[in-house]
Amino acid sequence: MTTLIKGGQVVSPSGALLADVLVDGETIAAVGAPGTLTGDETIDATGKYVLPGGIDAHTHMEMPFGGTHSVDTFSTGTTAAAWGGTTTIIDFAVQAKGTSLLSTLDKWHSKADGNCAIDYGFHMIVSDVNDQSLKEMEACVDGGVGSFKMFMAYPGVFYSTDGEILLAMQKAREIGATIMMHAENGIAIDQLAAQAVAAGNTDPVQHGLTRPPELEGEATSRAIQLAKVTGAPLYIVHLSASQALAAVAEARNDGQNVFAETCPQYLYLSIEDLAKPDFEGAKYVASPPLREKSHQADLWRGLRTNDLSVVSTDHCPFCFKDQKELGRGDFRAIPNGMPGVEHRMDLLHQGVVAGELTLGRWVETCSATPARMFGLYPRKGVIAAGSDADIVIYDPSATQTLSAETHHMNVDYSAYEGFEITGRVHTVLSRGRVVVSPDGFTGSTSHGKFLSRSLNQYLN
Numbered sequence: 540m541t542t543l544i545k546g547g548q549v550v551s552p553s554g555a556l557l558a559d560v561l562v563d564g565e566t567i568a569a570v571g572a573p574g575t576l577t578g579d580e581t582i583d584a585t586g587k588y589v590l591p592g593g594i595d596a597h598t599h600m601e602m603p604f605g606g607t608h609s610v611d612t613f614s615t616g617t618t619a620a621a622w623g624g625t626t627t628i629i630d631f632a633v634q635a636k637g638t639s640l641l642s643t644l645d646k647w648h649s650k651a652d653g654n655c656a657i658d659y660g661f662h663m664i665v666s667d668v669n670d671q672s673l674k675e676m677e678a679c680v681d682g683g684v685g686s687f688k689m690f691m692a693y694p695g696v697f698y699s700t701d702g703e704i705l706l707a708m709q710k711a712r713e714i715g716a717t718i719m720m721h722a723e724n725g726i727a728i729d730q731l732a733a734q735a736v737a738a739g740n741t742d743p744v745q746h747g748l749t750r751p752p753e754l755e756g757e758a759t760s761r762a763i764q765l766a767k768v769t770g771a772p773l774y775i776v777h778l779s780a781s782q783a784l785a786a787v788a789e790a791r792n793d794g795q796n797v798f799a800e801t802c803p804q805y806l807y808l809s810i811e812d813l814a815k816p817d818f819e820g821a822k823y824v825a826s827p828p829l830r831e832k833s834h835q836a837d838l839w840r841g842l843r844t845n846d847l848s849v850v851s852t853d854h855c856p857f858c859f860k861d862q863k864e865l866g867r868g869d870f871r872a873i874p875n876g877m878p879g880v881e882h883r884m885d886l887l888h889q890g891v892v893a894g895e896l897t898l899g900r901w902v903e904t905c906s907a908t909p910a911r912m913f914g915l916y917p918r919k920g921v922i923a924a925g926s927d928a929d930i931v932i933y934d935p936s937a938t939q940t941l942s943a944e945t946h947h948m949n950v951d952y953s954a955y956e957g958f959e960i961t962g963r964v965h966t967v968l969s970r971g972r973v974v975v976s977p978d979g980f981t982g983s984t985s986h987g988k989f990l991s992r993s994l995n996q997y998l999n
């Protein structure tokens with residue numbers, strides 16, 4: 540049975556083109572000039588965009604963190620992702636200290652396999668660098684995990700020393716894997732945070748005040764130099780600060796394999812949200828922290844210059860009630876993370892509407908580049924014959940208001956409550972199956988498949 544998506548504008552990094560798309564089973568059979576293709580069934584996309592499904596390369600479903608767990612399961616989180624036009628997530632398997640990478644990978648498979656509404660892959664968080672874990676990095680690549688996240692933050696939890704980072708980077712260079720870095724100087728930050736609490740400053744805004752952008756910039760530069768010494772490709776995750784962006788831009792201008800992502804929260808929210816009274820600021824506690832609004836213009840510029848190549852969400856939701864509230868009286872106990880997996884495509888389309896991004900850059904940063912960065916292209920990230928039929932039909936003239944009242948994430952608040960958006964998802968296909976339509980969610984949480992990923996295609 541074939542499905543013809545007709546009358547729409549197919550969007551790629553090169554822009555929009557009036558074209559019809561023929562879907563046959565799980566793949567795209569053809570893309571043709573309007574009126575040149577026929578199908579058994581038809582979806583009318585007249586006046587709408589036809590996008591490659593969004594790829595969110597940074598999510599944390601069911602993540603053990605801060606003495607609790609992020610509240611979206613793989614089922615609820617991938618369903619919410621589909622509602623928002625994301626058809627692939629790359630989540631993080633989290634190595635606990637004292638455990639092996641391979642048992643960690645098995646554990647995340649047991650969480651996700653058979654429980655996802657859309658396709659999914661894994662990065663590996665390496666929190667315990669030792670001979671065994673370095674050796675197992677190679678086996679992880681064989682298991683379809685080609686990217687390893689390390690932390691210069693969170694001492695005693697995920698933190699690695701510069702020496703441990705260097706060893707992992709040397710291994711990554713040897714096996715062709717990418718090192719992803721949470722670049723904040725966690726050792727200095729912990730001192731600033733302790734001093735704030737000792738002085739009686741315990742509100743959520745202190746989370747931002749004790750993690751200054753200079754300490755993200757310093758750590759980013761340090762990670763870049765370690766990558767330069769080892770030759771490892773480096774991907775800076777959730778970049779929030781102008782200082783960090785400047786370090787990335789300088790390295791890229793020098794031709795070093797350094798890439799970086801930012802997240803919608805850093806483009807639209809600020810430390811003023813962290814400063815909201817009555818503990819409301821806890822809803823916006825994530826690391827790196829929301830910055831002064833002045834950083835936003837630099838980040839939008841970075842998305843235009845490609846010094847920021849990807850927009851991910853770092854979706855790591857904790858309910859305000861009972862979870863974020865763990866930090867009443869001491870901001871350090873507020874679980875770090877924010878919800879957002881459902882709104883990335885809409886918020887970045889709002890950037891197109893506002894003239895910050897072109898249509899092509901919207902698709903490139905939200906789908907095509909994450910596909911290439913993490914070894915999924917051209918299976919994912921493009922509307923082309925032979926690619927998976929992961930397709931979003933997007934109505935650019937619709938309007939919507941984001942709210943916890945209407946979102947599908949399993950969390951009791953929205954970081955974007957009340958945001959007015961121009962544009963909304965109309966229909967979503969995952970490997971040829973309509974999973975979201977004007978009738979609602981029509982997919983299933985057993986539909987998604989694990990994506991064994993090749994290595995970073997920017998390097999090969």
Ligand SMILES: NC(=O)NCCC(=O)O
Nearest residue numbers: 721825826853855875876
């Ligand atoms: N970002 C955040 O605050 N929580 C998720 C874990 C991480 O990405 O550091």
Ligand SMILES: [Zn+2]
Nearest residue numbers: 721776777826
């Ligand atoms: Zn992180």
Ligand SMILES: [Zn+2]
Nearest residue numbers: 597599853855
């Ligand atoms: Zn994260």
